[in-house]
Amino acid sequence: MKKIIQPKTIVVEIPEGESSYDYxxxxxxxxxxxxxxxxxxxxxxxVRIRLQERFARAAIIGLVIxxxxxxxxxxxxxxxxxxxxxxxxxxxTVLSDHASCLYDxxxxxxxxxxxTDAYQRNENMLLSGHAHAESKPSLEIFANDVRCTHGxxxxxxxxxxxxYLSTRGIAHKNAQQLIVAGFLSHALEKISDLAVKNLxxxxxxxxxxxx
Amino acid sequence: xxxxxxxxxxxxxxxxxxxxxYVFKSKRGLDGGVVAQISGYKDEPEWMRKFRLKSLGIFQSxxxxxxxxxxxxxxxxxxxxxLRPTDRKVTSWDELPPDIKDTYxxxxxxxxxxxxxxxxSAQYESExxxxxxxxxxxxxxxxxxxxxxxxxxxxxxxxxxxxTVIPPLDNKFAALNSAAxxxxxxxxxxxxxxxxxPLQAYFRINAANMGQFERTLIIADEGSFVHYVEGCxxxxxxxxxxxxxxxxxxxxxxxxxxxTTIQNWSTNVYNLVxxxxxxxxxxxxxxxxxxxxxxxxxxxxxxxxxxxxxRGEILSIAYAGPHQHQDAGGKAIHAASETTSQIISKSIxxxxxxxxxxxxxxxxxxxxxxKSKVVCDALLLDESSRSDTYxxxxxxxxxxxxxxxxTVSKIGDEQLFYLESRGIGKAKAESMIVNGFIEPxxxxxxxxYAVEMNRLIQLQMExxxx
Numbered sequence: 001m002k003k004i005i006q007p008k009t010i011v012v013e014i015p016e017g018e019s020s021y022d023y024x025x026x027x028x029x030x031x032x033x034x035x036x037x038x039x040x041x042x043x044x045x046x047v048r049i050r051l052q053e054r055f056a057r058a059a060i061i062g063l064v065i066x067x068x069x070x071x072x073x074x075x076x077x078x079x080x081x082x083x084x085x086x087x088x089x090x091x092x093t094v095l096s097d098h099a100s101c102l103y104d105x106x107x108x109x110x111x112x113x114x115x116t117d118a119y120q121r122n123e124n125m126l127l128s129g130h131a132h133a134e135s136k137p138s139l140e141i142f143a144n145d146v147r148c149t150h151g152x153x154x155x156x157x158x159x160x161x162x163x164y165l166s167t168r169g170i171a172h173k174n175a176q177q178l179i180v181a182g183f184l185s186h187a188l189e190k191i192s193d194l195a196v197k198n199l200x201x202x203x204x205x206x207x208x209x210x211x
Numbered sequence: 212x213x214x215x216x217x218x219x220x221x222x223x224x225x226x227x228x229x230x231x232x233y234v235f236k237s238k239r240g241l242d243g244g245v246v247a248q249i250s251g252y253k254d255e256p257e258w259m260r261k262f263r264l265k266s267l268g269i270f271q272s273x274x275x276x277x278x279x280x281x282x283x284x285x286x287x288x289x290x291x292x293x294l295r296p297t298d299r300k301v302t303s304w305d306e307l308p309p310d311i312k313d314t315y316x317x318x319x320x321x322x323x324x325x326x327x328x329x330x331x332s333a334q335y336e337s338e339x340x341x342x343x344x345x346x347x348x349x350x351x352x353x354x355x356x357x358x359x360x361x362x363x364x365x366x367x368x369x370x371x372x373x374x375t376v377i378p379p380l381d382n383k384f385a386a387l388n389s390a391a392x393x394x395x396x397x398x399x400x401x402x403x404x405x406x407x408x409p410l411q412a413y414f415r416i417n418a419a420n421m422g423q424f425e426r427t428l429i430i431a432d433e434g435s436f437v438h439y440v441e442g443c444x445x446x447x448x449x450x451x452x453x454x455x456x457x458x459x460x461x462x463x464x465x466x467x468x469x470x471t472t473i474q475n476w477s478t479n480v481y482n483l484v485x486x487x488x489x490x491x492x493x494x495x496x497x498x499x500x501x502x503x504x505x506x507x508x509x510x511x512x513x514x515x516x517x518x519x520x521x522r523g524e525i526l527s528i529a530y531a532g533p534h535q536h537q538d539a540g541g542k543a544i545h546a547a548s549e550t551t552s553q554i555i556s557k558s559i560x561x562x563x564x565x566x567x568x569x570x571x572x573x574x575x576x577x578x579x580x581x582k583s584k585v586v587c588d589a590l591l592l593d594e595s596s597r598s599d600t601y602x603x604x605x606x607x608x609x610x611x612x613x614x615x616x617x618t619v620s621k622i623g624d625e626q627l628f629y630l631e632s633r634g635i636g637k638a639k640a641e642s643m644i645v646n647g648f649i650e651p652x653x654x655x656x657x658x659x660y661a662v663e664m665n666r667l668i669q670l671q672m673e674x675x676x677x
Contacts, residue, residue: 111594126609129576137615139600144591144621154574154606154613 001050004029004058009193011036011200014072020046025056025085032191033058034200037072038065038207044073051078051085051113061187062091063200065207066099066131076105078120080113080143089120090187093133094180096211100132107150111142120150125157125183127176127211181208240288243267246390249293253359253393256366266379266389273383279569280507280536285481290453292391292424348406353437354399355410358426361397368399372430376459376489376515384483388424388457395425395456400435400466409438409471409657427458431466431494438469440657452480454505460488460496464518467495473660475504475667478535482508492518492547499655501528502537503667511569513542516550516578523552526652530668531564531596540570540601545581545611556587557649560596561672567599574611581608587617590648592641642672 001022007030012021014037025031037043049058058078066072078087093101107118124133135152157179165175184204191197237245246267250260275282348355354365362369379389400406431437454476462468468488476482482505488496498512514523525541543552558566568587589598600617622644630640646653646665653661 114594124606126606126611129609131609133604133606135602135604135615137600137602137617139598139617139619141589141591141598141619144594144596146591146619146621148619150600150615150617152602152604152613152615154604154611156609156612 001048004031004056006030008032009191009196010034011196013037014040014043014045016040016043018044018046020048022048022050023058024050024052025058026053027055029053029056029058031058032061032193032196034061034063034191034196036063036200036203036207037074038210040066040070040072041068042071044075046075048077049079049087051080051082051087051116053082054084056082057086058088059190060087060089060091061190062089062093063184063187063204064091064093064101065184065211066093066095066101067097067211069098071100071102073102074104076103076120078105078107078118080107080109080116080118083113084115085113086117087119088190090190091122092125092184092187093123094125094127094184094211095131095133096127098128098130098132100134102134102136103152104136104138106138106140107148108140109143109146109148114143114145116143116146116148118146118148122152123183124152124154125180126154127157127180177208177211180211181205184208237291237293239291241267241270241290241292241387241391245292249391249393252293255362258370259362262374262379263390263392266386269379270383270386270390273386275383276509279509279538279567282481282483282507285453287453293393351404351406352401353404353406354397356397358395358397358428359393361428365397365399368430369397369428372428372459372461374459376461376487377457377485382485384455385457385485388426388455388485391424392426392457393424395427395458396429396439397427398429398437398439400429400431400437402432403434404432405436406438409440411440423452423454423456425456427456429458429460429468429470431460431462431468433463434465435463436467438471438657440471440660441473452476454480454482454484456484456486458484458486460486462488462490462494462496462521464492465494466491467497469497469499470512471499471656471660473501473503473656473664474508474510477504478506478532480505482510484508484510486510486512487515488513488523489515489517490521490523493520494518495522495524497524497526498541499526499652500539500541501652501656501660501664502539503528503530503664504535505537506534507536507538509538511540511542511571513544514552515544515546516552516581517546518550519547520549520551521547522550525552525554525556526655527554527556527558527568528649528652528664529556529558529566529568531558531560531566533562533564536565536567538567538569540568542571543573543583545572545574545578545583545608548577548579548581550578550581552583554583554585554587555652556585557652558587558589558598559592559645559648559668560589560598561592563595565597565599567601568617569601571603571605572613572615573605574608574613576607578608579610581611581613583611583613585615585617587615588648589617589619590645591619591621592645638672642669645672 004025009032011034103122109116137150379386490496502508529537529539531537541554560566572583574581
């Protein structure tokens with residue numbers, strides 16, 4: 001388990017096969033973990049963030065692009081073991097062809113972790129009728145003075161957005177790419193480090209161009 | 212309340228019980244002999260006897276579920292699986308034995324009747340002993356019987372639908388019920404018939420270590436409507452009781468069924484219930500499910516949307532006080548196009564209680580343009596309580612739109628401050644906020660249940676703050 005003692009932004013590309021990331025955030029630590037998964041065949045990733053001391057903060061941003069017959073399993077755990085801690089997770093997946101994604105994430109707030117603010121959100125966009133998305137966001141709360149919220153959505157490309165772009169003369173394929181890029185880029189608002197933000201943004205534009 | 216009645220625990224409003232008085236009681240435990248005895252005693256057709264015995268085998272071979280609540284303290288061999296309180300059924304209130312009448316008086320059946328509710332079928336122990344079906348129902352061709360009479364009088368209809376929605380292989384407790392069932396309701400609503408007033412049945416357990424295994428089957432034929440209401444209160448006993456019902460509902464094309472339950476078992480009862488509805492084209496199924504009592508409840512009312520444009524709605528309230536675990540939720544299976552579902556769950560944990568929301572939304576391939584929305588809100592009232600949310604979403608169709616949202620929080624300080632600054636005491640203010648929190652579901656209940664629900668919450672809450 002790696003210790004985060006100060007504000008830090010980490011960007012990782014999820015490799016083929018199994019991988020895991022385990023961080024413990026202490027007092028003044030403020031972790032922003034961005035992971036990008038694309039071009040994999042079979043990937044399985046486990047992310048565990050432990051909010052170890054008072055005022056520790058963490059944000060987890062996951063961006064997943066699955067195509068062909070690729071499958072990915074994402075497991076996350078936001079563990080609050082100290083009071084006044086904050087965690088915020090957002091995982092966005094775009095699935096085309098026969099791609100499938102399983103998201104299984106948990107927030108656990110221990111009895112001592114009062115005033116926890118924890119958030120967890122999983123959004124899936126399906127571009128093909130053969131894609132499969134499964135989402136299991138869970139909450140286990142033992143403290144009462146907390147704010148814990150989670151949400152999950154699964155849906156196609158919004159038709160009205162496609163229509164809007166088509167009426168402005170943008171070809172279907174381009175319109176689709178623009179909407180997908182917009183969907184994924186929305187997650188980048190949480191990154192305060194501009195250099196990192198631009199880097200990830202460029203990466204997304206490149207990957208979306210490949211789809 | 213009658214002063215002659217013993218009150219084992221005065222904190223529980225309905226915690227009275229009457230001396231046991233039975234005509235027939237099976238031995239403890241369940242084996243082939245007991246199952247055959249139950250079936251023989253009821254003089255059932257051969258297929259039902261075989262079905263029970265086959266189900267017994269399934270029950271014995273299936274392991275206990277590894278998830279959910281703690282089930283290891285149930286001693287299946289210590290339970291009486293069948294009791295029959297009186298030797299015949301009665302059709303009017305005056306014919307009921309006095310002690311049973313007295314019990315019902317306390318839970319308010321005469322009042323219900325006075326209010327011209329359309330039919331009352333009350334269950335005392337394993338058998339329906341009191342029944343009054345108004346002539347309106349008969350005239351419309353509606354069948355509203357206890358399940359045993361249903362099997363006797365409509366054997367073909369029962370055989371056609373029985374266990375088609377929940378087969379015994381579904382889960383261990385469905386198998387147990389299939390082997391040992393007795394009582395429950397059988398409802399058939401003919402094509403196009405709409406029943407304006409809710410059908411009601413009252414359930415009651417009254418023997419130590421006694422399991423109740425009601426079996427309810429509701430068939431709503433094309434274009435019909437029925438609202439079935441089930442409410443229960445049970446006395447407190449020192450040993451654990453098991454309640455494991457199966458409710459199957461068939462909603463045919465264009466029909467609508469609403470099934471309302473307020474479960475208030477005493478806090479030593481295991482309430483492990485399987486409820487499921489199959490909804491055909493343009494049909495609507497609504498579950499309104501309130502869980503206030505029991506030691507452990509595991510209950511996930513389900514809708515299987517098998518016809519185009521079928522709709523399912525599940526409204527669930529769970530309240531867990533000291534030593535209670537409410538593991539409730541709902542399931543929506545979308546198997547046809549343009550189907551829609553909505554699950555709304557509100558839960559409250561207090562005094563070390565635990566509430567869990569467990570749910571599944573599945574959109575199968577081919578269920579084009581299916582839509583589903585799930586909202587779960589949980590309130591944690593003190594430091595020793597616990598709340599969990601375990602939703603699962605499985606999507607195999609691109610056109611589907613699915614959303615899930617859940618929130619866990621405590622009573623808002625600002626809300627409390629606002630009320631307190633207007634001179635309302637803390638306990639009163641908290642109970643007002645909790646009642647406001649569950650309001651969206653309570654307003655869907657029939658009036659007398661809504662009133663009782665609010666009163667129960669108030670009682671629990673104001674007793675809780677010292």
